Amino acid sequence: MTRPLAAALRRLxxxxxxxxxxxxxxxxxxxxxxxxxxxxxxxxxxxxxDHEAVTLLDQIxxxxxxxxxxxxxxxxxRFDRDDPELGPLVDELARCYATxxxxxxxxxxxxxxxxxx
Numbered sequence: 001m002t003r004p005l006a007a008a009l010r011r012l013x014x015x016x017x018x019x020x021x022x023x024x025x026x027x028x029x030x031x032x033x034x035x036x037x038x039x040x041x042x043x044x045x046x047x048x049x050d051h052e053a054v055t056l057l058d059q060i061x062x063x064x065x066x067x068x069x070x071x072x073x074x075x076x077x078r079f080d081r082d083d084p085e086l087g088p089l090v091d092e093l094a095r096c097y098a099t100x101x102x103x104x105x106x107x108x109x110x111x112x113x114x115x116x117x
Contacts, residue, residue: 005096005103012089013107016063020105021046025056027097029066029079030090036069036076065090 043053057077081087
């Protein structure tokens with residue numbers, strides 16, 4: 001029997017992760033941290049076209065979960081481990097993705113919950 005997802009992890013998924021491809025791109029950045037990745041690198045790993053990868057990476061950056069360096073086509077993205085709460089939480093998310101994928105995807109597909117004030 002799997003244990004339930006921690007409340008902080010559920011909150012992260014419900015408020016900041018809108019789709020499974022978003023989650024997979026975030027986890028790819030986390031796994032490769034501190035390396036910077038180009039959109040083409042993410043596209044190749046996730047079987048997307050470059051445009052889809054740029055869109056996902058921009059969404060992840062807008063959600064405050066990664067940083068973009070550079071401009072235009074020369075942009076690269078990296079997971080931001082500077083936040084002492086976010087880094088360990090995304091590390092836990094990666095562990096749960098490996099062991100509780102079905103529960104995570106159900107939570108994502110259930111819809112977004114507004115963040116608490």
